[in-house]
Amino acid sequence: MNDAASINPTPPLLQVEGLARHYRRGPPLARRTTFSLQADFRLDAPAVIGVLGPNGSGKTTLFELVTGSNLPDAGRVLVRGQDIHGVRTKERDRLAIHYHQSYQLRRFQRRKPDWMLDAAASDAPWVHLFDEPQFNTQDGYIGFMLDFFRQLRSEGRLVLLCLHPNERFHVEILREICEGFLFVHQGSVTPLPDFEHLVAEPRVRQYLGALAP
Structure with a gap:
């Protein structure tokens, strides 16, 4: 049946295609790669997705690439079908926004001036990336944040929640709120469909x- 939905299907909320970022050090003629991140995955529908992995594995680099504040060496990031690295820097947070633990601002990197880039096709971000938020167990803050994540999901948004578990309740948060996971390890990103996997x-x-169930 040829209806409008089959002709123009809704693109995935987030599609990461052949993404790669390489960090190199040394003199120009003898530079060596010290770290590489590679990722290839897609997240079609609204969800809360847990992101975890060891320190230095590439989680924050992944978030920066997804939001366009870091330039890839290869691949692209599509938010609702729009390449975020082809969008004007001041409008990229209308597609994806990165909430830093330290709340510092990052300079957006670009290869072209803004006047040569596209306008964002959205007025509000479709993808919300939370980078190791500080959960306080004393004042109900955890419940407030979990409700906020659920509210974003109910509005059709995608939430990526990066946690580095060092307490048992961090694992329980992941079990309770997350519908899927991305495990980042030594620069590779592995999608996992649920907590059991x-x-x-x-x-x-x-x-x-010792925190493993």
């Missing part, structure tokens, strides 16, 4: 250690 992954169990 997450904790069954040997690298995740090694990473969680």
Whole structure:
């Protein structure tokens, strides 16, 4: 049946295609790669997705690439079908927004001046990325934040929640709120469909250690 939906399907909320970022050091003729991040995944529908992995594995680099504040060496990031690195820098947070733990501002990187880039096709971000928010167990803040994530999801948004578990309740937060996961390890990003698959992954169990269920 040829209806409008089949002819013009809604694009995924977030599509990461062949994304790569390489960090190199040394003199120009003898530079060596010190770290590489590679990612290829898609998240079609509104959801709360947990992101976790060891320190230095590339989680924040991934978030910066998704929001356009870091330039990829290869690949692209599509938010509702629009390449975020082709959007004017001051409008990229209308597609995806990165909430930093330290609340510092990042300078957006670009290869072209803004007048040569596209306008954002959205007035409000479709993808919300929370980078290790500080959960306070004393004043009901956790419940407030979880309700906020659920509200964003109910409005058709995608939430990426990056946590580095160092307490048992962090793991319980991931179990309660997340519908899928991205495990970042040594520069590779592995999608996992649910909490059961997450904790069954040997690298995740090694990473969680005594906190593994």
